Amino acid sequence: xxxxxxxxxxxxxxxxxxxxxxxxxxxxxxxxxxxxxxxxxxxxxxxxxxxxxxxxxxxxxxxxxxxxxxxxxxxxxxxxxxxxxxxxxxxxxxxxxxxxxxxxxxxxxxxxxxxxxxxxxxxxxxxxxxxxxxxxxxxxxxxxxxxxxxxxxxxxxxxxxxxxxxxxxxxxxxxxxxxxxxxxxxxxxxxxxxxxxxxxxxxxxxxxxxxxxxxxxxxxxxxxxxxxxxxxxxxxxxxxxxxxxxxxxxxxxxxxxxxxxxxxxxxxxxxxxxxxxxxxxxxxxxxxxxxxxxxxxxxxxxxxxxxxxxxxxxxxxxxxxxxxxxxxxxxxxxxxxxxxxxxxxxxxxxxxxxxxxxxxxxxxxxxxxxxxxxxxxxxxxxxxxxxxxxxxxxxxxxxxxxxxxxxxxxxxxxxxxxxxxx
Amino acid sequence: xxxxxxxxxxxxxxxxxxxxxxxxxxxxxxxxxxxxxxxxxxxxxxxxxxxxxxxxxxxxxxxxxxxxxxxxxxxxxxxxxxxxxxxxxxxxxxxxxxxxxxxxxxxxxxxxxxxxxxxxxxxxxxxxxxxxxxxxxxxxxxxxxxxxxxxxxxxxxxxxxxxxxxxxxxxxxxxxxxxxxxxxxxxxxxxxxxxxxxxxxxxxxxxxxxxxxxxxxxxxxxxxxxxxxxxxxxxxxxxxxxxxxxxxxxxxxxxxxxxxxxxxxxxxxxxxxxxxxxxxxxxxxxxxxxx
Numbered sequence: 001x002x003x004x005x006x007x008x009x010x011x012x013x014x015x016x017x018x019x020x021x022x023x024x025x026x027x028x029x030x031x032x033x034x035x036x037x038x039x040x041x042x043x044x045x046x047x048x049x050x051x052x053x054x055x056x057x058x059x060x061x062x063x064x065x066x067x068x069x070x071x072x073x074x075x076x077x078x079x080x081x082x083x084x085x086x087x088x089x090x091x092x093x094x095x096x097x098x099x100x101x102x103x104x105x106x107x108x109x110x111x112x113x114x115x116x117x118x119x120x121x122x123x124x125x126x127x128x129x130x131x132x133x134x135x136x137x138x139x140x141x142x143x144x145x146x147x148x149x150x151x152x153x154x155x156x157x158x159x160x161x162x163x164x165x166x167x168x169x170x171x172x173x174x175x176x177x178x179x180x181x182x183x184x185x186x187x188x189x190x191x192x193x194x195x196x197x198x199x200x201x202x203x204x205x206x207x208x209x210x211x212x213x214x215x216x217x218x219x220x221x222x223x224x225x226x227x228x229x230x231x232x233x234x235x236x237x238x239x240x241x242x243x244x245x246x247x248x249x250x251x252x253x254x255x256x257x258x259x260x261x262x263x264x265x266x267x268x269x270x271x272x273x274x275x276x277x278x279x280x281x282x283x284x285x286x287x288x289x290x291x292x293x294x295x296x297x298x299x300x301x302x303x304x305x306x307x308x309x310x311x312x313x314x315x316x317x318x319x320x321x322x323x324x325x326x327x328x329x330x331x332x333x334x335x336x337x338x339x340x341x342x343x344x345x346x347x348x349x350x351x352x353x354x355x356x357x358x359x360x361x362x363x364x365x366x367x368x369x370x371x372x373x374x375x376x377x378x379x380x381x382x383x384x385x386x387x388x389x390x391x392x393x394x395x396x397x398x399x400x401x402x403x404x405x406x407x408x409x410x411x412x413x414x415x416x417x418x419x420x421x422x
Numbered sequence: 423x424x425x426x427x428x429x430x431x432x433x434x435x436x437x438x439x440x441x442x443x444x445x446x447x448x449x450x451x452x453x454x455x456x457x458x459x460x461x462x463x464x465x466x467x468x469x470x471x472x473x474x475x476x477x478x479x480x481x482x483x484x485x486x487x488x489x490x491x492x493x494x495x496x497x498x499x500x501x502x503x504x505x506x507x508x509x510x511x512x513x514x515x516x517x518x519x520x521x522x523x524x525x526x527x528x529x530x531x532x533x534x535x536x537x538x539x540x541x542x543x544x545x546x547x548x549x550x551x552x553x554x555x556x557x558x559x560x561x562x563x564x565x566x567x568x569x570x571x572x573x574x575x576x577x578x579x580x581x582x583x584x585x586x587x588x589x590x591x592x593x594x595x596x597x598x599x600x601x602x603x604x605x606x607x608x609x610x611x612x613x614x615x616x617x618x619x620x621x622x623x624x625x626x627x628x629x630x631x632x633x634x635x636x637x638x639x640x641x642x643x644x645x646x647x648x649x650x651x652x653x654x655x656x657x658x659x660x661x662x663x664x665x666x667x668x669x670x671x672x673x674x675x676x677x678x679x680x681x682x683x684x685x686x687x688x689x690x691x692x693x694x695x696x697x698x699x700x701x702x703x704x705x706x707x708x709x710x711x712x713x
Contacts (some may be wrong), residue, residue, distance in 0.1 A: 319542020
């Protein structure tokens with residue numbers, strides 16, 4: 001009788017344990033499955049069209065970050081997955097892409113495409129959802145939106161339009177005797193116009209006489225008359241905001257016409273790209289132009305060389321900028337910041353992530369990054385670099401120090417200016 | 423700011439770029455002007471020409487102009503096949519007006535995407551000993567980067583003009599859109615004539631592409647920038663008039679150069695297109711077109 005009772009108790013206990021195990025398994029199952037679900041990061045990117053060269057290079061950098069982070073356990077213990085669409089460098093496609101990312105693909109986090117023109121159209125959609133928006137190389141986008149969860153990785157500075165060219169003017173006005181006149185030239189598109197608008201303000205602030213102030217059509221092949229008109233204006237400084245086609249034409253025309261000036265350059269996009277640098281060769285010598293990263297000893301931040309090694313290996317088969325100095329480190333860094341913030345907060349709470357990014361200085365491959373209230377870098381680090389001793393037809397030279405000397409800002413300065421330009 | 427130096431340099435600079443414009447517009451002058459085929463993909467074939475030039479220049483060190491010329495036969499054949507396809511798909515069925523336009527739109531994007539897939543999206547440039555060199559005649563500058571495209575572009579346009587004016591096939595090409603029946607009565611096959619005409623038009627794109635990449639960097643989507651301008655030159659010059667296209671191209675080049683030098687470069691396209699509107703209002707057939 002006692003034995004039967006004891007056996008029944010043992011059976012009941014066993015059944016209870018099995019039931020408990022089943023319950024626990026069932027209860028745990030969704031949690032385990034959730035933990036295994038990847039975190040989706042959504043974005044549009046210029047993979048075709050005029051800015052595709054930069055967009056594809058950025059995507060390579062972003063994929064390197066994803067692989068690096070997934071190897072280290074991902075974000076919040078979950079692997080990272082990208083959901084992205086080609087915006088064809090067309091601003092009109094961007095709102096549709098972000099609407100799809102948020103409403104159909106149900107991404108957890110969003111970051112921007114490359115460039116001002118592709119960032120602005122996404123802003124109203126992102127703002128409506130209250131998401132943190134890390135953006136890649138937008139100039140003064142948040143001036144209009146004033147969105148407190150917007151962060152921009154290009155080191156333009158808290159007053160982007162003016163900070164962009166501040167270094168150029170600081171360098172010019174430090175010369176003795178000080179220059180007195182300037183020519184301003186902008187290619188007719190948003191970034192270039194913004195850059196020159198800031199230069200105009202800076203020129204007036206330091207009392208320079210603006211003797212030429214014009215725009216030229218986007219993609220124009222014949223800029224020789226423009227350089228000739230600038231030459232005739234007798235400007236001592238020449239500040240240009242242009243895109244790659246225009247930049248190449250202007251540099252070639254300046255050399256062909258023997259342009260003489262105290263300083264020439266400023267905001268010319270394209271002079272940072274390896275293929276263009278190789279082609280222009282010695283024509284680049286003494287030009288002072290903006291840049292964001294060059295292989296000077298003062299800019300060897302932790303992780304940047306390892307990143308570039310990976311980038312250059314990955315870029316070989318992809319037919320994009322083979323050196324990747326200009327944009328890719330920043331495309332890696334804007335995800336580094338987002339990742340660090342998510343892991344520190346321990347959740348995807350957008351308000352908390354935004355507050356954390358505002359309050360923190362992040363260590364990234366582009367150095368320490370902290371943000372001002374408007375989401376721009378707290379302090380400008382738009383470099384002014386001067387091309388020096390450039391040899392013809394040699395791309396490898398740009399992978400080494402001594403060819404693009406950092407003149408500004410002082411914190412990362414690597415050499416003295418050669419003045420005048422010619 | 424006005425000076426003799428600026429004035430004469432503006433004229434020379436405008437003529438130099440005008441010679442290049444003529445090379446780009448020449449093919450369209452044949453297809454649109456003579457064949458009445460709205461080939462809006464023509465600038466994309468020019469970009470294609472730039473890429474083949476790039477390949478031969480970078481890999482074999484061939485001069486960009488020679489590289490363009492090497493590919494002329496291949497582009498000629500490509501143009502002939504293109505017309506055969508266009509004819510079989512649209513023209514024979516009388517659907518060339520809207521469907522044909524959609525076809526060339528599609529072709530433009532297809533060629534562009536193919537270039538991206540094969541060559542990527544990075545900027546492509548060529549090197550040649552004359553790029554960066556300048557000849558000086560008094561105070562007038564002749565940058566060879568623009569002078570070489572001018573010489574080649576103008577020579578090609580004059581060559582095509584002479585071919586169309588002096589040979590039987592050339593006259594047949596000019597006649598094919600005017601009186602197809604009369605052409606058949608003369609023993610010529612209009613389809614074959616149009617096929618050759620399209621071949622010549624696309625072949626000129628190979629050379630124009632080589633001139634374009636001498637002037638500056640090229641990337642696959644760049645052709646779109648030229649669509650409006652080349653159509654304007656063909657219409658301004660007069661439909662079917664190659665000599666008119668050449669003069670219109672030089673005129674637009676000079677006007678753009680003048681406006682860029684003395685007023686502001688951003689106004690240059692507006693002034694050029696303004697001239698087009700005025701010309702069409704006063705002379706709808708264009709400067710050298712037949713009424």
